Amino acid sequence: MVYDEPVFKTLGDTAINVEFGDESSIPLNFRILALDLALREEAPTGLVETNPQVRTLGLVFDPLTTTCARIVAHVKALIAAQGAVATLPSRRVIIPALYDDPWSRECAEAFGVRNNIEYIAAFNGMTVAQVIETHTGCDYWVTGVGFVPGAFMSYAMEPAKRFGAPLYRTPRTWTHARLLNFGGTTSTIYPIRVPGGGQLFGRTPIEIFDPRELSPAFADGPVLARAGDRHRYESIDREEYDAIRAAVKAGTYEYRVEDGTFDCAGYLDWLVESGEPAEKRDPESTWGPA
Amino acid sequence: MPAGLEVLDGGLRTTVQDTGRRGGQALGIPPSGAQDGFALRIANLLVGNPPGGPLVVRADPGAAGLEITLGRLKLRALADHAVALTGADTGATVDGAPAPPAWSSFLLREGQTLACGLARQGARAYLAVHGGIDVPLYRGSRATHVNGGFGGLEGRPLEKGDRLPVGAASAAAVDLAGRRLRPDLVPRYAPPAEVRTVAGPEAHLFTAESVETFHGTLWKLNPKADRTGMRFIGPQLSFRPGRPRYLIEDAGQDPSNIVIDPGAPVGTVQVPSGVEPIVLGVDSPSIGGYARIAVVISTDMGRIGQIRPFEETRFVRVSHEEAVEILAQQEALLADPATIV
Numbered sequence: 001m002v003y004d005e006p007v008f009k010t011l012g013d014t015a016i017n018v019e020f021g022d023e024s025s026i027p028l029n030f031r032i033l034a035l036d037l038a039l040r041e042e043a044p045t046g047l048v049e050t051n052p053q054v055r056t057l058g059l060v061f062d063p064l065t066t067t068c069a070r071i072v073a074h075v076k077a078l079i080a081a082q083g084a085v086a087t088l089p090s091r092r093v094i095i096p097a098l099y100d101d102p103w104s105r106e107c108a109e110a111f112g113v114r115n116n117i118e119y120i121a122a123f124n125g126m127t128v129a130q131v132i133e134t135h136t137g138c139d140y141w142v143t144g145v146g147f148v149p150g151a152f153m154s155y156a157m158e159p160a161k162r163f164g165a166p167l168y169r170t171p172r173t174w175t176h177a178r179l180l181n182f183g184g185t186t187s188t189i190y191p192i193r194v195p196g197g198g199q200l201f202g203r204t205p206i207e208i209f210d211p212r213e214l215s216p217a218f219a220d221g222p223v224l225a226r227a228g229d230r231h232r233y234e235s236i237d238r239e240e241y242d243a244i245r246a247a248v249k250a251g252t253y254e255y256r257v258e259d260g261t262f263d264c265a266g267y268l269d270w271l272v273e274s275g276e277p278a279e280k281r282d283p284e285s286t287w288g289p290a
Numbered sequence: 291m292p293a294g295l296e297v298l299d300g301g302l303r304t305t306v307q308d309t310g311r312r313g314g315q316a317l318g319i320p321p322s323g324a325q326d327g328f329a330l331r332i333a334n335l336l337v338g339n340p341p342g343g344p345l346v347v348r349a350d351p352g353a354a355g356l357e358i359t360l361g362r363l364k365l366r367a368l369a370d371h372a373v374a375l376t377g378a379d380t381g382a383t384v385d386g387a388p389a390p391p392a393w394s395s396f397l398l399r400e401g402q403t404l405a406c407g408l409a410r411q412g413a414r415a416y417l418a419v420h421g422g423i424d425v426p427l428y429r430g431s432r433a434t435h436v437n438g439g440f441g442g443l444e445g446r447p448l449e450k451g452d453r454l455p456v457g458a459a460s461a462a463a464v465d466l467a468g469r470r471l472r473p474d475l476v477p478r479y480a481p482p483a484e485v486r487t488v489a490g491p492e493a494h495l496f497t498a499e500s501v502e503t504f505h506g507t508l509w510k511l512n513p514k515a516d517r518t519g520m521r522f523i524g525p526q527l528s529f530r531p532g533r534p535r536y537l538i539e540d541a542g543q544d545p546s547n548i549v550i551d552p553g554a555p556v557g558t559v560q561v562p563s564g565v566e567p568i569v570l571g572v573d574s575p576s577i578g579g580y581a582r583i584a585v586v587i588s589t590d591m592g593r594i595g596q597i598r599p600f601e602e603t604r605f606v607r608v609s610h611e612e613a614v615e616i617l618a619q620q621e622a623l624l625a626d627p628a629t630i631v
Contacts, residue, residue: 012488013588058553060312064347221317
């Protein structure tokens with residue numbers, strides 16, 4: 001559900017979370033990213049950093065130079081002054097990927113489970129070709145960046161094309177770097193070799209996290225994704241994969257990142273026209289914001 | 291001979307750490323830095339280095355030292371250096387003879403070997419050297435994040451044969467020897483550990499009995515603990531009924547699954563499936579998807595880092611205001627010249 005008013009929660013002595021709801025939704029994320037932008041433009045004293053995610057804006061503050069109450073009052077005033085979100089800065093990033101790749105298969109074999117892309121297909125009543133067609137068929141909105149360095153969460157922007165598969169019941173102890181995966185309807189990429197429970201279905205030859213910061217795409221830091229990016233996946237074959245990988249390693253690959261602005265208001269209207277409900281409700285639930 | 295330290299044995303796991311990196315939350319970059327920031331900052335003060343600010347909230351990372359997990363590090367001095375060991379007691383020796391007591395500074399002469407044994411009390415010892423370990427800054431800090439492969443010495447734990455450069459001295463090493471922490475301030479790591487917590491953002495999703503059980507139990511540290519997370523063995527905790535059905539698709543099947551949410555950035559206590567609460571450490575993910583029953587206060591992340599496998603731990607409740615007061619007291623102590631005698 002979407003809360004009537006954002007709920008402020010202190011996390012220990014140095015952090016506050018501003019929760020807008022308990023569900024995952026792109027419209028909710030627009031409000032969080034707009035608030036994050038407003039806070040960057042008008043940062044209160046003692047605010048150390050912000051961490052926007054799908055339904056929550058995380059704030060880290062220095063309680064020795066300000067108080068929780070002062071930060072909350074500042075954020076409440078910004079929320080009150082905020083109208084509907086019209087536009088947001090949003091880059092478009094093209095991510096080439098080899099679907100149904102040997103590395104995802106190897107991980108599945110190593111942990112004794114079915115090739116994950118076949119499981120994703122079966123779970124959604126699709127063929128493997130349809131999984132690839134659907135995943136490359138619309139933009140994915142990046143709601144937040146985090147977990148391990150460079151990881152991100154993204155969701156299909158066309159509700160009709162939103163699909164996925166449940167996480168493994170027992171996570172793998174390792175996963176190859178750069179594997180595309182689903183955790184529910186969250187689509188993401190493991191930036192580095194990590195444990196994980198996502199259903200694996202492809203591998204990108206480009207870096208999602210690069211502490212060497214080789215390409216201009218990493219001029220602002222070692223992380224490719226930013227909250228508010230639109231990602232579009234492109235299916236490539238093994239030959240193209242190898243060629244791009246070699247260029248990435250040599251530092252000559254040109255990342256396909258385009259600056260832009262996204263028409264959030266137009267998108268929200270389109271969602272309503274498409275019959276997408278404004279929020280999720282369960283009348284039998286007794287869980288609430290606090 | 292250039293100043294510095296030569297690693298003869300990296301021990302069980304030793305990394306270069308300062309008080310950490312800030313500004314990485316929105317990129318998935320954890321703060322890293324010393325798990326026990328208090329111990330490293332005192333070690334730095336003992337040898338006349340900038341101690342840096344408290345966990346996460348201050349820009350100044352201070353001088354870099356070594357975090358020695360459970361001991362066994364062996365080093366040789368390549369020049370005369372003022373050094374200090376704090377934190378866990380590893381029964382350190384210099385050329386085979388007992389080293390000066392922990393929480394004091396001493397002169398390690400060129401060619402001398404400093405060797406740590408296995409930690410006897412506490413889990414992490416800290417070594418500071420006057421001038422600081424002079425590895426390059428990465429995003430404002432020298433802290434090592436091993437999983438990400440950056441910071442510290444080539445983003446990895448120390449190995450035999452490594453040479454650690456030491457920054458320029460601003461005082462004669464001999465003048466910095468013989469300083470110690472005011473004796474009544476030396477932390478004791480005898481179990482049970484008392485770790486102070488504030489209620490977590492999802493405490494309301496647990497049954498009231500489970501919240502009482504969480505605070506009333508003597509938990510035992512799971513030996514697989516590391517700087518990413520520390521699990522505690524104890525009773526099963528339960529969630530209130532009435533979970534919205536849409537969360538099955540949005541967050542997952544288990545009642546502990548919540549839609550991804552930012553962390554504290556460290557110290558949140560997640561309870562996946564109600565089993566073995568995990569305290570997220572300084573190398574932890576910047577977001578999480580499990581209900582958090584409590585948050586460890588920033589000053590007590592150090593005490594968490596000194597708990598040994600299977601040692602008993604109690605999670606005590608304090609208010610946000612008390613937590614801020616505890617932090618203010620710690621900072622006043624670190625700023626007080628009488629803290630080092």
